[in-house]
Amino acid sequence: MKPHRLFFLAALLWNTAACTQSEPSDAIVPDAGKPHAGIVSGRVLNEQGQPVANAEIVASSTDFYNKTSTGHTDAKGNYRIQVPTGVAAGSYSVEGTVTFRYHNKNYKMALYQDDTRVFSAYEGAIRNFTFRLKGKRTADDDASATPLGGTLEVHHQVDRVVWENLELMLEPDGPLVDGSAGQKIVTKMPLNDYRIRDIPVGQYRITARDKATGQALGVMVAGTNQNYATSAVGLFHEADFEGDTRYELMIYVDTL
Numbered sequence: 001m002k003p004h005r006l007f008f009l010a011a012l013l014w015n016t017a018a019c020t021q022s023e024p025s026d027a028i029v030p031d032a033g034k035p036h037a038g039i040v041s042g043r044v045l046n047e048q049g050q051p052v053a054n055a056e057i058v059a060s061s062t063d064f065y066n067k068t069s070t071g072h073t074d075a076k077g078n079y080r081i082q083v084p085t086g087v088a089a090g091s092y093s094v095e096g097t098v099t100f101r102y103h104n105k106n107y108k109m110a111l112y113q114d115d116t117r118v119f120s121a122y123e124g125a126i127r128n129f130t131f132r133l134k135g136k137r138t139a140d141d142d143a144s145a146t147p148l149g150g151t152l153e154v155h156h157q158v159d160r161v162v163w164e165n166l167e168l169m170l171e172p173d174g175p176l177v178d179g180s181a182g183q184k185i186v187t188k189m190p191l192n193d194y195r196i197r198d199i200p201v202g203q204y205r206i207t208a209r210d211k212a213t214g215q216a217l218g219v220m221v222a223g224t225n226q227n228y229a230t231s232a233v234g235l236f237h238e239a240d241f242e243g244d245t246r247y248e249l250m251i252y253v254d255t256l
Contacts, residue, residue, distance in 0.1 A: 028078040035124035040094055041080040042128040044073050044111060051077025052131050055098040055111060059083050062118055063090035089121035096129040097245060102177045103235060110148060110245040114139040133200035149198035150236040150247035154189060157254040163189060167211040173233050176202035201247045203235040208253045222250035
């Protein structure tokens with residue numbers, strides 16, 4: 001075989017391995033506690049221990065750019081992905097997401113992972129995930145890491161609203177992003193931060209008051225043409241781009 005044909009064949013094999021897909025089947029048989037070479041497998045559950053179907057799991061090479069293998073969970077929450085074990089197979093890390101249709105948009109939500117260790121393709125791995133609306137994204141995260149929940153950014157009229165007295169109430173306006181019923185949140189603003197973090201993603205009716213005086217304050221959602229009112233309905237949205245797993249909402253607070 002001519003040298004240029006050998007080069008073409010090698011390039012074709014490399015590109016095929018660079019981004020592989022593992023399609024969901026009706027019943028994926030999980031690996032019983034023991035990993036296998038060239039395989040990463042596991043299960044995705046919610047916090048109630050119920051299986052999460054159609055979650056997307058991506059195994060990404062830590063040695064080569066854009067070299068991934070992707071799989072999806074079955075109805076029992078199981079997934080099984082084959083990763084290349086050929087020449088220069090290297091090591092992999094794994095991340096997971098699940099997508100919900102919410103207010104006519106796709107919301108891609110990150111999955112919690114308790115084991116973030118890199119693994120060798122030759123050894124394989126078992127990596128399980130949990131769907132949570134709030135809390136750490138991984139067991140390794142510290143207080144500075146972005147949590148699973150959304151971030152509410154609050155701006156106030158400094159000459160009329162006393163920051164230290166500002167109290168907000170967020171009441172779910174319909175189901176949350178996963179279809180569950182949310183809970184009312186009542187919180188004061190942090191003294192040294194204008195953001196409230198780790199709020200379950202959804203749509204909320206927001207009210208504000210001066211806790212010291214009991215005076216109701218006006219609320220307006222950023223990016224709308226609404227005036228200040230005793231309450232405003234706001235929907236969390238992607239922080240940076242479509243498909244981002246970080247969500248935010250910005251409001252303004254002033255006297256009425």
